[in-house]
Amino acid sequence: MSSDPTMRLCEQMGILKIIENAGGNIISNTCMDQPCWKFLYGKKGVTDSPKCAYYTKRRKMEFVITDLENATYSALEGEVTSDRKKQFI
Amino acid sequence: MVKLSLAEQQMLDGDFGKGTQTAMKIQVAIAEAFDAPYMVPISRAHVALSNQEADLWFVEKLVSQGAKCKIRPTVNPSFNWEQMSQITNLSSEDVDIVRRTDNAYKKIGALMTYDCTPYLQLNVPKVDDIISYSESSATPFVNSVYGAKTNRESAQSALCAAVTGVVPYYGYLMKENRKGEILVNVLAKMDYDFDFQLLGYVLPLKIGFKIPVFNFANKKEKNNFSNASLMNLGAQMNTSGNVAIYHILGYTPEANTLENAFQSNLVPEEIDITQEDLDSVRDKISAPIGKIDFALFGCPHLTFEQIEIVTKIIEGKN
Incomplete structure (x- = not known):
């Protein structure tokens, strides 16, 4: 999730395409504390934000909290590990 | 009235x-x-x-x-x-x-x-x-x-x-209501933006809702903070607590000196925050590591620089 100007900048710079090709997306104008995430209720995810995990507890979303770098590796692999070698680029 | x-x-x-x-x-x-x-x-x-x-x-x-x-x-x-x-x-x-x-x-x-x-x-x-x-x-x-x-x-x-x-x-x-109330000596190195997320989350649990003045004693670059680190520091302090203002000694505008930050020569209270403090809060609030169904980043909204980090990893991986 990001702001619309940032998402458009990413689109102009080809970054959005890289994320989309990896199976991801940049969602603009959207907050995680909204009913549009119902399809993730009851599932387990990864985030870099304690705030995200805190606010979504009431929506029955569970999060592993780790740094953005490790969270990205985890998203690509489908699993969060504690492998320190991967944590920071 | x-x-x-x-x-x-x-x-x-x-x-x-x-x-x-x-x-x-x-x-x-x-x-x-x-x-x-x-x-x-x-x-x-x-x-x-x-x-x-x-x-x-x-x-x-x-x-x-x-x-x-x-x-x-x-x-x-x-x-x-x-x-x-x-x-x-x-x-x-x-x-x-x-x-x-x-x-x-x-x-x-x-x-x-x-x-x-x-x-x-x-x-x-x-x-x-x-x-x-x-x-x-x-x-x-x-x-x-x-x-x-x-x-x-x-x-x-x-x-x-x-x-x-x-x-x-x-x-x-x-x-007078913006003066620091506690000096927070951060002994952790704070090399990564994520450290600021954890610092922000753990601090109100330790000090309550006081206005902190941070002294990043072991940070390598004391005058270089990313937008993401400051954004996340505040977001987490205002989530796990009710902290709507903080100062960073020698960096933020109201904390050029210790005296300016506290509006006094006296520091009323002091606390040390270690890497162990940061790690312990993550262990407490995070789900166990393992298989995941999805990834969700951007609370608060990701900066362009954060999105670039994600992209560089994807490119390196692929």
């Missing part, structure tokens, strides 16, 4: 319409609750629109009474139904509330930025500006990093301020 200017009294009396009168009534009640002596004009506002029932009820009520923003506020995100409908099935009730919220905020005169980090792009205050900001990451950022002055507003009180153009003079608008 709050003293009102002629124009403020006219707003309260309904001379500028029912909507403005409702907004001013609420602000006078806030002023009286906090013993504010008078109102002061604002130059900016940000409304943490939540797209939930109470939020919608309030803005639609003001709109039905003819309210219009004197200071056009930026707003928080709801959800992008056009984009999300490409990913999942949305209920008509949920889409309806987004549309009604959008319609009501447009009618009242808000700028529909739908971003929880307005302070980085479209609503950037200067030092000493008196403003009215809601949103848990925004309030600490504008107070602490820019030295602008806002109280910890709700979406509703910020919207009222946007309509009337004034706020009650109390709390963090007054210099």
Whole structure:
């Protein structure tokens, strides 16, 4: 999730395409504390934000909290590990 | 009793319409609750629109009474139904509330930025500006990093301020209420932005809701903080606690020196925060590592630099 100007900048710079090709997306104008995430209720995810995990507890979303770098590796692999070698680029 | 200017009294009396009168009534009640002596004009506002029932009820009520923003506020995100409908099935009730919220905020005169980090792009205050900001990451950022002055507003009180153009003079608008209350010696190295997320989350659990003055004793570059690190520090402190302002010794505008930060030669209280403190809070609040179904980043909204980090990893991986 990001702001619309940032998402458009990413689109102009080809970054959005890289994320989309990896199976991801940049969602603009959207907050995680909204009913549009119902399809993730009851599932387990990864985030870099304690705030995200805190606010979504009431929506029955569970999060592993780790740094953005490790969270990205985890998203690509489908699993969060504690492998320190991967944590920071 | 709050003293009102002629124009403020006219707003309260309904001379500028029912909507403005409702907004001013609420602000006078806030002023009286906090013993504010008078109102002061604002130059900016940000409304943490939540797209939930109470939020919608309030803005639609003001709109039905003819309210219009004197200071056009930026707003928080709801959800992008056009984009999300490409990913999942949305209920008509949920889409309806987004549309009604959008319609009501447009009618009242808000700028529909739908971003929880307005302070980085479209609503950037200067030092000493008196403003009215809601949103848990925004309030600490504008107070602490820019030295602008806002109280910890709700979406509703910020919207009222946007309509009337004034706020009650109390709390963090007054210099004496912005002084540091505790010196926080951060012994962790703070090499990574993520460390600031954990620091922000753990600190209020240890010190309560005091105004911290950070001394990053072991940080390599003491005058180089990424926007993401400061954004996340404030967001987490204002989530696990109620901390709407912080100072960084030698970096933020009100903390050039220890004396400036505390507005005194005396440091009332001191605490050390170690790497172990940061690690322990993560262990406490995180689900166990293992298989995951999804990844969700951007609370607060990711900066361009953060998105670049993600992209570089993808490119390296592929």
